[in-house]
Amino acid sequence: MSAPFRGFSLLKRSNGVYYILFSQNGRRRWKSTGQTTKPEALKALTEFKALLQERTKHVSFSAFRDTFLEYCASTLAPKTNAGFRSILGRFGAYVGDAALVEVTPETLDKYKAIRLKATSPVSVNSELRMLRSAFAYAVRWKLIQENPAQGIALLNVPEQAPMFLSPDEFQRLVSCIREGWLKDIVYFAVLTGMRRGEIFNLQWEQVDLARRLVNIQSRETWKSKQGKRRTIPLSELAANIIASREGKSPSPFVFSHKDGKIDEDWASHVFKRYVRRAGLPNQRLRFHSLRHTFSTWLVQSGVSLAEVQKLLGHSSIAVTEVYAHLQTKNLHSSVNLIRLN
Secondary structure: OOOOEEEEEEEEOOOOOEEEEEEEOOEEEEEEOOOOOHHHHHHHHHHHHHHHHHHHHOOEHHHHHHHHHHHHHHHOOHHHHHHHHHHHHHHHHHHOOOEHHHOOHHHHHHHHHHHHOOOOHHHHHHHHHHHHHHHHHHHHOOOOOOOOOOOOOOOOOOOOOOOOOOHHHHHHHHHHOOOHHHHHHHHHHHHHOOOHHHHHOOEHHHEEOOOOEEEEOOEOOEOOHHHOOEEEEOOHHHHHHHHHHOOOOOOOEOOEEOOEEOOHHHHHHHHHHHHHHOOOOOOOOOOOHHHHHHHHHHHHOOOOHHHHHHHHOOOOHHHHHHHHHHHHHHHHHHHOOOOOO
């Protein structure tokens, strides 16, 4: 795929020949015009820029996709990278060998309609967001002038409250779990609100039991959410769970199975099986629901949204406000402070 070119200028060197100085992929490049007069050198520069522009026009979507995915593999978390690979592969099958510039808003609208027949509106919106993000790179790389997905309207999806377990449902669930490693993880998840990836990639070097803290940060083999570092306080119960596992396995991971790293997807599948076995009424419950349960119990106990935001590691209070409706009961004590004589 042609790389983005920019920063064109002419420079006459000591041999009397004009050279074109330009930037390619952030690196400075030189190309001789073969001309010794400025008018002829300017003509050569114009022809060179037109040639590069023509090459860019013929960049296919598949060529862009391959380059973009190569970039994603070195910069994004594996799960995000896998998402782009899946969605761009599906969209690539739809547009075939089309040139990148031939992908228009109409193309995206038609694709949206087709996908809506095959999957949920939530999934379609997720695909459109990722396509918009990918095309934004094509714009930034000067491969296209405008993002064809920028103005595509997302589908209206009714807002759904986060799924969580009541204390009774949680106890019913854990009473069904036979595997000790999974029971420890489930308890730890609901006591900390940590993300699935944070828990399954937690290593002993990140744990400070003396101060009851866990330090989350990206490593070469795993990237945290948005690459951010955060420190999570452990309750006494959560710290006891970690302490009970210390020295029981040579694995560098706090939660391991047969001395090896636990596959997150497999563990989530096992968790879902126990949700069904426990006879819990809502089948939308999944492993991430334990994080929602942690948040819900805190808010219901009177903890402020600002504190919950910090504990969850949300970048914005707007994300945490999904739990705001749970504060209604606590707000009654506030409005009752107003007295009329």
